[in-house]
Amino acid sequence: MKNILGANDEIAAHNREHFAKCGVVVMNLMGSPGSGKTTLLEQTLAQLVGKLRVAVIEGDLFTAKDAERIDRLGVDVIQINTAGGCHLDAAMIQKACATLDLDALDLLIVENVGNLVCPAEFDIGENFKVVVLSITEGDDKPLKYPLIFKESAAAVLNKIDLLPFTNFNVQSARADLSTLHPTIKIFETSCTRGTGLDDWTAWLLEKAVRS
Amino acid sequence: MKNILGANDEIAAHNREHFAKCGVVVMNLMGSPGSGKTTLLEQTLAQLVGKLRVAVIEGDLFTAKDAERIDRLGVDVIQINTAGGCHLDAAMIQKACATLDLDALDLLIVENVGNLVCPAEFDIGENFKVVVLSITEGDDKPLKYPLIFKESAAAVLNKIDLLPFTNFNVQSARADLSTLHPTIKIFETSCTRGTGLDDWTAWLLEKAVRS
Numbered sequence: 001m002k003n004i005l006g007a008n009d010e011i012a013a014h015n016r017e018h019f020a021k022c023g024v025v026v027m028n029l030m031g032s033p034g035s036g037k038t039t040l041l042e043q044t045l046a047q048l049v050g051k052l053r054v055a056v057i058e059g060d061l062f063t064a065k066d067a068e069r070i071d072r073l074g075v076d077v078i079q080i081n082t083a084g085g086c087h088l089d090a091a092m093i094q095k096a097c098a099t100l101d102l103d104a105l106d107l108l109i110v111e112n113v114g115n116l117v118c119p120a121e122f123d124i125g126e127n128f129k130v131v132v133l134s135i136t137e138g139d140d141k142p143l144k145y146p147l148i149f150k151e152s153a154a155a156v157l158n159k160i161d162l163l164p165f166t167n168f169n170v171q172s173a174r175a176d177l178s179t180l181h182p183t184i185k186i187f188e189t190s191c192t193r194g195t196g197l198d199d200w201t202a203w204l205l206e207k208a209v210r211s
Numbered sequence: 212m213k214n215i216l217g218a219n220d221e222i223a224a225h226n227r228e229h230f231a232k233c234g235v236v237v238m239n240l241m242g243s244p245g246s247g248k249t250t251l252l253e254q255t256l257a258q259l260v261g262k263l264r265v266a267v268i269e270g271d272l273f274t275a276k277d278a279e280r281i282d283r284l285g286v287d288v289i290q291i292n293t294a295g296g297c298h299l300d301a302a303m304i305q306k307a308c309a310t311l312d313l314d315a316l317d318l319l320i321v322e323n324v325g326n327l328v329c330p331a332e333f334d335i336g337e338n339f340k341v342v343v344l345s346i347t348e349g350d351d352k353p354l355k356y357p358l359i360f361k362e363s364a365a366a367v368l369n370k371i372d373l374l375p376f377t378n379f380n381v382q383s384a385r386a387d388l389s390t391l392h393p394t395i396k397i398f399e400t401s402c403t404r405g406t407g408l409d410d411w412t413a414w415l416l417e418k419a420v421r422s
Contacts, residue, residue: 033243033327033356034348061328063355084358086297086328114355116244117272117297117326136347136370137245144274144325145244147295159347162376 008122011090015097015125022102025211026110027204028124030148031132032141033114036158038066039191040132040200041111045075047201052106052208057096059088059113066111076100087118090125107208116141120148127211128153135159135166139173146180153207154185156200161190219333222301226308226336233313236422237321238415239335241359242343243352244325247369249277250402251343251411252322256286258412263317263419268307270299270324277322287311298329301336318419327352331359338422339364346370346377350384357391364418365396367411372401 019026031037041056048054055076058066067079078096080088093110102108110126112119120129131152133141136159142149149155155177157170170188177184185203189196230237242248252267259265266287269277278290289307291299304321313319321337323330331340342363344352347370353360360366366388368381381399388395396414400407 032245032325032348033352034345060355062357063351065351065355084328084332086326113328114243115297115326115328117295117324118329121295134245134347136345136373137243140274140276141244144271144276146273162347162373165373165376 005121008090011094012123012125015090015094018097019102019108019125019127022105024102024105024108025208026108026124026126027207028110028112028119028126028129029132030112030116030119030129030152031114032116032134032137035114035132035134035137036191037111037114037132038069040156040158040189041109042069042073043191043194043197044201044204045070045073047197048107048205049073049075051205053104054107054109055100055105057093057108057110059092059111061085061113082113086113086115087122088112088124089122093124116145116148120151128207130154130156132156132158133173135162135168139169139176142173142176142180149177149184150181152181152184154187154203157186157188159190160188160196161193216332219301222305223334223336226301226305229308230313230319230336230338233316235313235316235319236419237319237337238418239321239323239330239337239340240343241323241327241330241340241363242325243327243345243348246325246343246345246348247402248322248325248343249280251367251369251400252320253280253284254402254405254408255412255415256281256284258408259318259416260284260286262416264315265318265320266311266316268304268319268321270303270322272296272324293324297324297326298333299323299335300333304335327356327359331362339418341365341367343367343369344384346373346379349377350380350387353384353387353391360388360395361392363392363395365398365414368397368399370401371399371407372404
């Protein structure tokens with residue numbers, strides 16, 4: 001395991017250097033299956049188009065369903081299928097990037113495999129990570145899956161419109177997140193209602209320019 | 212990876228033999244973080260108590276939150292903390308079982324780590340697997356994460372009460388599940404409304420007696 005992570009870190013360092021040379025900022029977007037990563041991405045891209053030159057890498061075990069959704073927005077997208085693998089690694093990203101014109105991009109968004117555990121363990125050379133946690137998953141998740149929340153610059157509490165139908169306690173989740181990671185930025189979004197997206201996108205825009 | 216799985220399979224075979232000798236049936240309960248495994252388990256145990264002698268093994272990366280919930284029901288429970296590990300393996304189950312009186316049990320329920328990928332790859336010596344998929348995760352999940360659905364004797368479509376607030380298509384999910392695994396048994400449950408639980412529990416009761 002140490003060897004695998006060591007080899008991955010080396011390629012991730014190469015990726016990071018290459019991204020910096022090309023002047024592209026890379027976000028690693030993570031979260032459970034069905035937390036709403038792709039839908040958040042669709043809404044985010046709609047707001048970013050015209051402001052930033054963006055491309056997307058979609059990570060899934062199988063199918064090109066997510067890449068097809070991004071492609072419909074007219075945004076360049078590459079689908080990686082891990083064929084059962086539970087996370088993206090730096091080598092997969094390196095290979096996918098060989099077919100992208102990174103110099104022509106401001107922001108590259110990598111949507112990782114739906115998994116609250118393994119993706120957080122593998123550096124892909126990104127500038128920063130973001131984790132999406134949907135309200136329906138429960139407010140106990142930060143303490144039960146701490147690494148991904150410790151590693152992420154921001155946590156997006158998504159599907160906030162479903163709050164009245166769950167026992168999710170936003171105050172308690174925010175307190176746990178802040179305990180795990182005092183500087184984490186927390187957003188509350190609903191992609192079906194369109195709420196909270198302006199704050200989230202403004203933050204991302206600034207990260208893309210300043211990173 | 213082959214070596215790890217080979218070593219695991221050996222211990223799983225030992226576990227399976229030991230469970231058979233003790234006359235205990237073992238269910239491996241899997242699903243994404245927040246799909247509602249523990250809540251389903253609470254409701255299930257409430258129905259099984261008095262009909263079967265049941266114990267539970269709870270798998271989590273960190274915390275004993277889930278075991279505490281089961282303990283409150285007066286059911287014997289052992290918490291395994293994987294300390295970051297993304298799945299339970301056969302050796303963890305072997306070790307946990309050493310502290311259980313298996314001869315005095317009819318059914319042992321193992322709630323795996325919240326993860327739609329890795330737990331399906333590791334045999335723990337169970338008699339059968341069950342996967343919980345919550346409506347809010349989306350109907351595209353069976354095709355995107357096929358292994359876990361191919362491996363499971365039953366799929367529980369949970370949080371069915373939230374159906375009106377999502378774009379989940381039950382017919383499409385059922386069709387995909389049946390394509391992946393023609394004999395899979397499908398249940399629709401709501402643990403907050405208490406719907407669908409009688410059918411699910413009746414099936415489980417029969418599996419526990421006949422396996």
